[in-house]
Amino acid sequence: MNEMTKLTAADFASDQEVRWCPGCGDYAILKAVQRTMPEIGADPAKTVFVSGIGCSSRFPYYMATYGFHTIHGRAPAVATGVKLANPELDVWLVTGDGDGLSIGGNHMLHLLRRNLDCQVLLFNNEIYGLTKGQYSPTSRVGTKSPSTPFGSVDRPTSPCAFALGSGGRFVARGIDTHKNLPEVLKRAHANKGASFVEIYQNCIVYNDAVFESFTEKKAAPANQIWVENGKPMLFDNGAKGLTLDRERLKLEVVEVVDGNWEAAGVIVHDETNKGVAQMLIDMPYPAFPIALGVIYCDPAPTFESAVVTQNLEAAKGKTADLNALLAKGQTWKVTPGGHPEL
Template sequence: MNEMTTITTAKDWASDQEVRWCPGCGDYAVLKAVQRTMPDLGVAREKTVFVSGIGCSSRFPYYMSSYGFHTIHGRAPAFATGIKLANPELDVWIITGDGDALSIGGNHTMHILRRNLDCQILLFNNEIYGLTKGQYSPTSRVGTRSPSTPFGSVDRPVTPCMFALGSGARFVARGIDVHKNLPDVLKAAHAHRGASFVEIYQNCVVYNDDVFAGFTNREVAADKQLWLKAGEKMLFANGTKGLALDVERLALKVVEADDPAVIVHDPRNKGIAAMLIAMPESFPMALGVIYESPAPTFDSAVAEQNAKVSEGKKPDLQALVSKGQSWMVGKEPREL
């Protein structure tokens, strides 16, 4: 990461490319949130890289005035790993979607999380394949009607944050595309050293409009959104309700705010984090930083190992090329 603070504005991070998403797409809000957040991070554009795969969200690097790679389907984590290992000073962001990251790219997402590469992973979840015209995705709900499931999906959907937690992620968070708190979630992800996984609920106005209305609509937001803050009680419904642990059932329960059993959020508690991620629809949606427990990063371990094995040695490319089985090709062809 960059040690020197660089002064920029949101406009400095906006490229000269025409932003081309469907009118009303949640991607616009996420793009603006990131562009507004980058100046607060004090990072340099020339040391920042956005890497994407394939999908609507994957156009993102074109719209950031920094370095970027628009790669192949599901393989953004592989490219990001190579970029970070080649130049550990770079600040690497992965932009992906629920289809890109959890179907063809599921194994790549799993491995970058368990390896704990120092990067930020923003997963735009609209529960549909938007770019390829609305087929159901790994996160689509049971009953979702789409061109590929005309009678309704019978698949049980993936829960992205649970997938991340099970893959060994050390930072798991959630945000909403148009919510004012999204920049704070992005800042927390950037401050974490290691793989930061952020699921962003993003509305697809064309193929899956208002799928998250049950907790994003203004009328229900207070009762259906629980914004977590480390060291603070888990309160919602304008501070009138809270979450407590039902010891007998080993599950969460909703209680009155003045109940002494209301849980104080500790992001290091993996067990409670799993419960927060898996809460039923009748409960509020857990948002913000759900789990954070730092651990050594993959890139730092590789750098340390390389330094150790090369100690006292001089670089010799010719010796490396000639090592093992090698031969010289003559100018004149040999008879067979």
């Protein structure tokens, strides 16, 4: 790409017809990603989107970049192969709560603990949409679906808790239609390593309005807290905040009078503090607000950089010789009679 070329969101939109259910939150996420691409200086020729199976996994078709639509749950494995084959590529992984946390949970864990340099966007609608509304690993207790007609008795998994527990070094949350989503995506891209972003995404057909109590415009201020590194943890238009009970090591909601958050004991967000990050992720809603934004970011060396360095060290002073490699060790030839001769 010519450095003088100024790309727009339209340059990252493919010529394929976008086919999701009308009103699906995936449309908003797609637009947010397409708007983000030129702002981070992405090059379509060096950008790859990898997906598994599910509604979200149609994503690569709609991006004018390279892409792989792989098999159920295996997007992390394919993304790892792509990045190791060409570390210069900018790899984005798109998955859903079913694809990424059920059959793909094992693969997701290893990608995160290895700290592969890529962006993981997990669309969480708390349901299996593509296969017609069965309950998923993130579905709430009591969710009625074709596979749980009397209501789910499973305790749901938390995608962000999973990511943090797997050794993820960047964990964030966003909402499909929220104006802040592009900023979260930019932060994820700026992080060198595995960036995990859970995105609350509405499934208008099988789980409509499941997040409405905290995403609806009037309810949002009192039920969302957008954390920002170095800024006090305030919500409800600054009328409330979070403080830390250091004796019990628990977060608590406090009232803020006349904007004096320091007097109220409101703590400042330190995105490198893993303990507080876990508390933010675990806050029980609706007693506490939903934590959004970059919850944890503490960079570490990436997997592919370590592999490249190791390979370069191993190759020092050696000359590539394919014939010698093939003849090395135990070899044999097949005689005319069909018997191997060692």
